Amino acid sequence: MAEIREVKLPxxxxxxxxxxxxxxxxxxxSHRSGRREIFVAxxxxxxxxxxxxxxxxxxxxxxxxxxxxxxxxERLAELQQQIEGLAIDWLPIRxxxxxxxxxxxxxxxxxxxxxxxxxxxxxxxxxxxxxxxxVILAGDFLVVVGTGRGIERVVxxxxxx
Amino acid sequence: MADGRIxxxxxxxxxxxxxxxxxxxxxxLPTIPLYLAAGxxxxxxxILPIVTAQEFIEVGAEIGLILLLxxxxxxxxxxxLFSTLKSQAPTGAxxxxxxxxxxxLAGLLLGWRIEPAVVLGGVTYLTSSGIASxxxxxxxxxxxxxxxxxxxxxxxxxxxxxxxxPVVGILLAGxxxxxxxxxxxxxxxxxxxxxxxxxxxxxxxxxxxFSHSDEALLLSILGLTLLIxxxxxxxxxxxxxxxxxxxxxxxxxAAEGAQALLAPLRDLFAAIFFAFVGLSLDPGEIPPxxxxxxxxxxxxxxTKIATGWFGARVVGVGVRGRARAGLMLxxxxxxxxxxxxxxxxxxxxxxxxALAVSYIFLLAFAGPLLVRVGDPITEWLIAxxxxxxxxxxxx
Numbered sequence: 001m002a003e004i005r006e007v008k009l010p011x012x013x014x015x016x017x018x019x020x021x022x023x024x025x026x027x028x029x030s031h032r033s034g035r036r037e038i039f040v041a042x043x044x045x046x047x048x049x050x051x052x053x054x055x056x057x058x059x060x061x062x063x064x065x066x067x068x069x070x071x072x073x074e075r076l077a078e079l080q081q082q083i084e085g086l087a088i089d090w091l092p093i094r095x096x097x098x099x100x101x102x103x104x105x106x107x108x109x110x111x112x113x114x115x116x117x118x119x120x121x122x123x124x125x126x127x128x129x130x131x132x133x134x135v136i137l138a139g140d141f142l143v144v145v146g147t148g149r150g151i152e153r154v155v156x157x158x159x160x161x
Numbered sequence: 162m163a164d165g166r167i168x169x170x171x172x173x174x175x176x177x178x179x180x181x182x183x184x185x186x187x188x189x190l191p192t193i194p195l196y197l198a199a200g201x202x203x204x205x206x207x208i209l210p211i212v213t214a215q216e217f218i219e220v221g222a223e224i225g226l227i228l229l230l231x232x233x234x235x236x237x238x239x240x241x242l243f244s245t246l247k248s249q250a251p252t253g254a255x256x257x258x259x260x261x262x263x264x265x266l267a268g269l270l271l272g273w274r275i276e277p278a279v280v281l282g283g284v285t286y287l288t289s290s291g292i293a294s295x296x297x298x299x300x301x302x303x304x305x306x307x308x309x310x311x312x313x314x315x316x317x318x319x320x321x322x323x324x325x326x327p328v329v330g331i332l333l334a335g336x337x338x339x340x341x342x343x344x345x346x347x348x349x350x351x352x353x354x355x356x357x358x359x360x361x362x363x364x365x366x367x368x369x370x371f372s373h374s375d376e377a378l379l380l381s382i383l384g385l386t387l388l389i390x391x392x393x394x395x396x397x398x399x400x401x402x403x404x405x406x407x408x409x410x411x412x413x414x415a416a417e418g419a420q421a422l423l424a425p426l427r428d429l430f431a432a433i434f435f436a437f438v439g440l441s442l443d444p445g446e447i448p449p450x451x452x453x454x455x456x457x458x459x460x461x462x463x464t465k466i467a468t469g470w471f472g473a474r475v476v477g478v479g480v481r482g483r484a485r486a487g488l489m490l491x492x493x494x495x496x497x498x499x500x501x502x503x504x505x506x507x508x509x510x511x512x513x514x515a516l517a518v519s520y521i522f523l524l525a526f527a528g529p530l531l532v533r534v535g536d537p538i539t540e541w542l543i544a545x546x547x548x549x550x551x552x553x554x555x556x
Binding site: 009010037039045048139 | 236237241242244245301302303304305306307308309312313316361362365417473478479481482485
């Protein structure tokens with residue numbers, strides 16, 4: 001596969017560029033709204049790209065399927081079904097939380113709600129699969145997996161104890 | 162009120178602006194300089210003095226400035242801003258050095274005190290993000306390789322303004338340069354702190370404010386923005402910057418919804434704001450500063466071309482793209498006016514505003530023109546230098 005160059009356009013989206021086997025430069029501009037635009041480099045200036053096509057969110061999916069992504073899509077759909085009924089959420093630890101500064105086992109989230117804490121996120125760093133002795137601090141985020149109901153209860157526990 | 166005079170005056174102003182915006186569309190020019198000119202015509206000493214509606218227009222102008230900056234902030238998230246700043250810092254620094262200095266030096270050369278000179282530096286520094294982004298999409302350049310760098314420069318300028326405006330505000334408050342250092346540092350720390358915090362809370366905030374009812378979303382976002390801006394101002398902090406930061410902090414579906422809903426309001430009040438800046442200026446102030454403004458504008462074209470050339474070269478773009486990037490950065494507009502208007506409100510000498518407005522006027526016109534004629538000129542220059550490099554061989 002060709003090398004894909006990725007550049008962010010702040011406020012617009014992301015710009016991807018690659019060179020085809022024939023040596024043509026192709027660009028896909030992925031707007032934040034989900035719209036896609038396809039550009040091709042003009043003849044004499046490799047930095048100037050002419051717009052060929054604009055695609056709505058659904059169009060982009062159709063085109064991708066026609067280009068051979070349908071198998072990938074099927075697999076993804078399968079995966080999604082497997083986790084139907086399961087919710088993942090990020091929960092902030094507020095300053096006034098009774099568990100700020102205490103360990104995960106102190107909260108007894110698992111026994112009380114059946115929800116698992118799968119990671120503790122602190123600043124830019126994440127601790128995946130934290131043990132029961134892991135200390136949580138105000139300002140951390142807990143990444144939790146469980147039923148929607150269970151997660152709602154965890155939110156209450158974290159705020160009120 | 163009863164004789165309908167205020168409505169007539171207001172209607173006349175808006176109809177005037179409407180005619181100008183149609184004219185701008187017809188000629189392919191930005192509307193900002195035309196609105197400024199209209200303000201000059203309506204104002205004191207102009208053709209059609211406005212009396213009754215003055216108060217409404219003043220408030221409208223203030224709302225216009227707040228909406229302009231709030232919606233600018235809405236386009237970006239705090240994380241996006243910081244990552245842009247990190248990746249394009251050298252170009253951002255070159256931009257600041259090349260484009261802030263001319264205004265600052267010109268102010269000092271004209272014998273001004275340091276505060277108005279710093280204001281003029283801000284005016285020459287900021288590219289108009291409104292004009293540039295409109296040109297990028299009108300000319301189909303959004304896909305070009307130099308475009309991410311052009312947008313990054315503008316984004317960094319906006320971030321710089323968030324720090325600059327409160328500092329200038331403190332300078333202009335009259336405490337003098339040395340005494341302003343500590344409050345200025347506090348202002349910078351507040352801005353940085355709020356933005357850093359924004360990266361943590363923006364998702365939840367958006368979820369909290371979002372509503373499927375357009376009406377509810379519009380009212381809550383507009384109301385909150387005005388509240389934040391007003392509160393900031395009552396604490397001697399720039400209302401415009403507070404609005405900018407509020408826009409940055411808000412992201413996700415609430416921000417996208419607000420962008421669509423607030424755009425028409427911004428267009429209306431921003432037009433009033435530009436006209437108001439013209440309105441507050443006596444046309445008689447313009448001729449004496451026109452020479453200086455012209456010279457400064459010529460320098461401003463060159464320094465922005467140099468900035469774009471440098472930035473595009475850093476990201477590996479060729480000669481044509483470098484020229485395009487440089488020219489794209491030339492237009493100055495709404496935010497330079499914001500700075501000038503801010504300075505006037507703080508009671509700076511009218512000469513400062515007259516020079517700033519003439520400068521913006523020139524470059525808001527010249528910028529888009531240069532962008533349009535730039536390509537053929539670049540081709541001609543390239544052809545000429547090629548010919549010189551390969552002298553015709555006899556035989």
